[in-house]
Amino acid sequence: MSYLQQIQATAQQMAEAISSVLGMEVTIVDSQLERIAGTGLHQETVGQKITGKSIxxxxxxxxxxxxxxxxxxFDDCHTCDRRAECKELAQLCCPIMVGADVxxxxxxxxxxxxxQSELRNTNDRLLTFTRKMAELIAAKAVEEASRARLLLVKxxxxxxxxxxxxxxxxxxxxAKIISINYAAEKMLGVKASQVIGLTLGEVLPGTPIPEALRSGVGFHDREVSVWLKGRHHHYLFNATPMRSEGAICGVVASFRSFYDWRESSSRLxxxxFDQIVGDCPAMLVLKAEARRAAATVSTVLITGESGTGKExxxxxxxxxxxxxxxxxxxxNCAAIPxxxxxxxLFGYEEGSFTGARKGGKPGKFQLADKGTIFLDEIGDMPLSLQAKILRVLQEKHVDRVGGLQPLPVNVRIIAATNRNLETMIQEGKFREDLYYRLSVYPLSLPPLRERQQDILLLARHCLQKHTRVYxxxxxxxxxxxxxxxxxxxxxxxxxxxxxxxxCAVIRAAGQLIDIGDLPARITQPTPPALPAARAEPAEKQAITGLLETYGKSVEGKKQAAKALGIGVATLYRKIRKYQIEG
Incomplete structure (x- = not known):
């Protein structure tokens, strides 16, 4: 559609107004020679294309x-295709310009x-007037094109x-609602036509959105509980202030169900069990036991050395x-201070301590509601928290830090440790009552050295994984x-x-991994084990040296743990044991 076609009705009104003022007939054609407007005889041909040669x-x-x-x-009129039927005696034509375009x-x-006599005698005046009218039509066309583009973008x-x-x-x-999308309509049970123009408090009370309007500072994933139509709703809100010439002119906010977010962020x-690599007799028995555990709602305690696959x-x-x-x-109970x-674990309420996030924060138990929480390295949990975990198991609710009301949770607990909890109970480092609550269905994972026939199977599985990555x-x-x-x-x-x-995949130059591609600790004979009195200082020295090499950041500790062939949680435990600064 041409510029002038977009303002056809306006162009016709202008043509009639000009004709009424000047007493002459007026016509307007667009860049495709289609007659957009006309008066007198030309009004009958509006919408038609002018054919043949013309001025x-x-x-x-x-x-x-x-x-x-x-x-x-006029020379051009002599060659005009419509000369025989043309009733025009004189004419003044002016281009309608937008920039350099006609x-x-x-x-x-x-x-x-x-x-004809009037046109001949007042050429200059009429030409000036027509130029102004052409400019006015052009401005209107640009305005309409801009409006059409804005409407398209909208x-x-x-x-x-x-x-x-x-x-x-x-x-x-x-704070009046000026726009609302379909998802918001559905979530709030309203229609846009019903709420646009109403204040936010009338439609969605108790949200922190007006706070962003007042302060000019947005927020991200603010957890909010609101009552709507007699029902409690739990949302996560994001808000960004809108500005015009430096002044805040409104706020755009998005929100989603807290529970939908929780499930999407926690779903893996x-x-x-068929995907777990291992065919040795011990693993076949273990998988069968684990399948039986999966069919129950009981708590499960998985024990085994670090790196055996408890998670x-x-x-x-x-x-x-x-x-x-x-x-x-x-x-990971050992990796969190x-x-x-x-x-x-339990979350906190807004203002419960210095630095607490506005709106509070849900704990891991709340995020796992209706699902499963895996408490890895449970043996490293402080005694004070062990009592609270026991209470969750018994009463099926959690208390947020700074909270006044308990929050019900429906969570299955699977715990894991590489420590001997029975020995810890005797030493007073682990609660006996919690141990019996957790070990309703115990599973013990064998170390890799006891799974000789699975070593090559696992090595080939790891090889496929790393050859894809690299x-x-x-x-x-x-x-x-x-x-x-x-x-x-x-x-x-x-x-x-x-x-x-x-490491071997990175080093290998050929199609097969050979002895030279393996780390030195694999290819060199293992030295006799040091007595404990000498082994511990050596281990402390090794850890200290690696932390100096890789740094004491979280990433540096991951690299150090990888170099030692141990888990990050085990490294943290040893750092505490040897009182290494970090």
């Missing part, structure tokens, strides 16, 4: 004004000798917003249980490398095997 073609081509005082003496032509036409934006699953609404500087790819079994138990579609939330562990052409292990892998005692278990395989 309008000349104006469009040259962008110049033309005055024809007498058609009988978007149309406005013409004043004389059909009588009187009007419609596109509304389509996008209505496609988004989150609720989105906008308020103006007076399902792991079945993998926990995920498989969760996936094959009737909670498999619900969240699985893992917490003791002073933060309670708030991480786009390596390595296809397997040489016989000599296989022999060394099977002879090694694997103190770091499967985690160490995975690290060794990754």
């Amino acid at each position: 309008y073609q000349k104006v469009l081509r040259n962008g110049r004004e033309y005055i024809v005082n007498d058609v009988t003496t 978007i149309g032509v406005i013409g004043l036409i004389a059909f009588s000798r009187e009007r 419609n596109q934006l509304e389509t996008v917003l209505n496609f988004i699953a989150e609720g989105v609404l906008a308020i103006d500087h007076t 790819p399902k792991i079945s 993998v079994f926990a995920k498989a138990i969760h996936s094959e249980s009737n909670r498999g579609e619900q969240p699985f939330v893992a917490v 003791e002073n933060l562990l309670e708030s991480e 786009t390596s052409e390595v296809t397997g292990f040489s016989p000599a490398a296989i022999k060394l892998l099977q002879q090694y005692h694997w103190p770091g278990n499967i985690r160490e095997l995975e690290n060794v395989t990754e």
Whole structure:
């Protein structure tokens, strides 16, 4: 659609107004020679295209004004295709310009000798007037084109917003709703036509959105509980102030169900027991036991050395249980500082302590509601928190830090440790009552050195994983490398095997991993074990040296743990044991 077609009705009104003032007929054509407006005889041909040679073609081509005082003496009129039927005696044509582009032509036409004489005698005045009218028409056309573009953008934006699953609404500087998308309508049980123009408090009371309007500071994932139509709703809100010329003119906010967010953020790819690599008799028995555990609602205690795959079994138990579609939330009790562990597990209310996030924060138990929480390294949990975990198991609710009301939770607990909890009970470091609550269904994972026939199977599984990551052409292990892998005692278990395989894939130059591609601790004979009195200082020195090499940040500790062939949680435990600064 041309510029002038977009304002056809306006152009016709202007043509009639000009004709009424000047007493001459007026016509307006667009860049495609379609007559957009006309008066008198030309009104009958509005919407039709002007064919053949015409003065309008000349104006469009040259962008110049033309005055024809007498058609009988004008050269171009002699060759006009419509000369025989033309009743025009004189004409003044002016281009309608937008920038350097000609978007149309406005013409004043004389059909009588009187009007012909008037046009001839007042050329300059009429030309000045027509120029002004052409400018006015051009401005109107640009305005309409801009409005059409804005409308298109608005419609596109509304389509996008209505496609988004989150609720989105906008308020103006007076906190009145000016826009709301389909998801928000559905979540709030309203229609846009009902709420636009109402204040936010009338539609969605108790939200922190007005706070962003007052302060000019937005927020992200603010947890909010609101009452709507007699029901309690739990949302996560985001808000961003809108500004115009430096002043806050409104707020755009998005919100989603807290529970939908919790499930999407906690949902993991399902792991079945068939995906757990291992065919040795001990593993077959263990998988059968774990399947039986998955069919129950009992708490499970998984024991085994670091790196034996305790979390993998926990995920498989969760996936094959009737909670498999619900969240699985893992917490490493050894990796979280003791002073933060309670708030991480149970959450906190707004203002409960210095630095507490506005709106508070849900704890891991709340995030795992209806699903499973995996408490890894449970043996490293402080006694004070052990009592609270016991209370959750008994009473099925949690108390947020700074909270006044208990929050009910429906959570299955799977715990894991590499420590001897029975010995810890005797030493007064672990609660006996909690131990019996957790070990309703105990599972013990064998170390890799007791799974000789699985070592090569696991090594090949790790090889496939790392060759994909590094786009390596390595296809397997040489016989000599296989022999060394099977002879090694694997103190770091499967985690160490995975690290060794990754290192070998990076080093390998050929298609097979050979002895030279394996780390030195695999290829060199293991020295006799040091007495404990000498081993501990050596271990402390090794850890200190690696922390100096890699740094004491979280990432540095991960690298140090990887170099030692142990888990990060085990490294943290040893740092505390040896009182290493970090």
